[in-house]
Amino acid sequence: MRSRRLDYSESTRKALVDSAVELFTGNGYAATSLDAIARRARVTKGALYHHFSGKQALFEAAFDLVETAAVKRLAEVVGGEGTAWDRAIQGIEIYVKSCLDPSYQRIVIHEGPVVMGWERWREAEENFSFGLVKATIEALIESGEIVDVPIEVTARILFGALSAGATIIAGAEDPRQAGAEVSRTIVTVLEGMRSHAGDEPDTEAPKTDEARADRPLDLGKLLRRARGC
16 A cells, blocks of 8 residues: 555656756756746755756756656557558657647757767667657568668668657747758658569660659669678
8 A cells, every 4th residue: 555655755756757847948957046946846845956966956856757758659640540650750740749849849859869968868769669669660560561771770770860850940040941841851751661562673774964864773672682682
């Protein structure tokens, strides 16, 4: 049976982290004081120090909360119903929506690398979401949706593209437009890796340089040729 003291301790910690997310999102890390967070959570500063060693520790708890919520939404889609391809596309859409969330933008994308340091921030990002990206690539290959590319390399390239996309969205004058462009670009890259059974040899006359420039690049065909398929 849970004790009242444990319940109170957990509710106090939750109140502090929720308040930190709200204030860090609205004011930024530098402009947010521990006094303000304690007041917002309606607890004493002593209670705050009982749970957190300082401001950075509280920020990292806020970071974890925001990232956990985003990854949970993504995992529900990636591990849900539908074809592997449909789940992957929906996952990209959900990720872009997360990047449009003010708390995700401010805490995870803008403040995270500065407050936590680049290496620690990157490690945290990998711990949260790289596994989902890798699982998505594995599912696409196993289902025959994309060609049999190296899983680890492809997952890291896609993970890097998603991270870069998040930065683009967060820094854009029009985040929604940037989000649409990021989503479209990443889907286009995945489209280039799609499997197309029964590709026939190209028997058409050689293309001029101008015609080649107009024809879209079929990354999937290039990968199959590189593998001798």
